[in-house]
Amino acid sequence: GQNIDQPTEMTATEGAIVQINCTYQTSGFNGLFWYQQHAGEAPTFLSYNVLDGLEEKGRFSSFLSRSKGYSYLLLKELQMKDSASYLCAVTDSNYQLIWGAGTKLIIKP
């Protein structure tokens, strides 16, 4: 079966750095997305990786290792507004998007 694993919840301190991991087992791989979802709101796009390596976009970076079936989202200089759920999603060999359950990130002052 297809599976995406993320930690259910993480806590970090304002101003710090946090890494949210995502491991996947899917039938093929055609890309990995990270979305942010604030409580009660819609998911919004953060990043897309299809090749191995690190993609940096401001305070957020996303890393992919296809051989390990692994990705992480790195958030630097955490702000209170970063409190949200972070969703990992993988495109499989049929170009269907498979979603993880999301990681709820709690930022403490």
Add this chain to the structure above:
Amino acid sequence: IAGITQAPTSQILAAGRRMTLRCTQDMRHNAMYWYRQDLGLGLRLIHYSNTAGTTGKGEVPDGYSVSRANTDDFPLTLASAVPSQTSVYFCASSSRAGGQETQYFGPGTRLLVL
């Protein structure tokens, strides 16, 4: 402002009733999707449409139907609601079909079936 709108924002529905959730996008996107989101579970695809006039079944299509008469609208119908359909429903769109396109989500409809 370009984007996706959904209606209603929330609804309480008696079991057995019929309900249509509306979704409209003005980005001229070809592909549209309906998801449900339940606590502790990832987004689950109900139905999708790769282009106007075509629809397909997702992971959890039972009890739901869709139509895509034009590019902009993609309504989701619950023919006879059951309590297990209590969920938050998100409509999304992407410029093209295929899982490599960024999806843009509507604000969601919160549905409670009693």
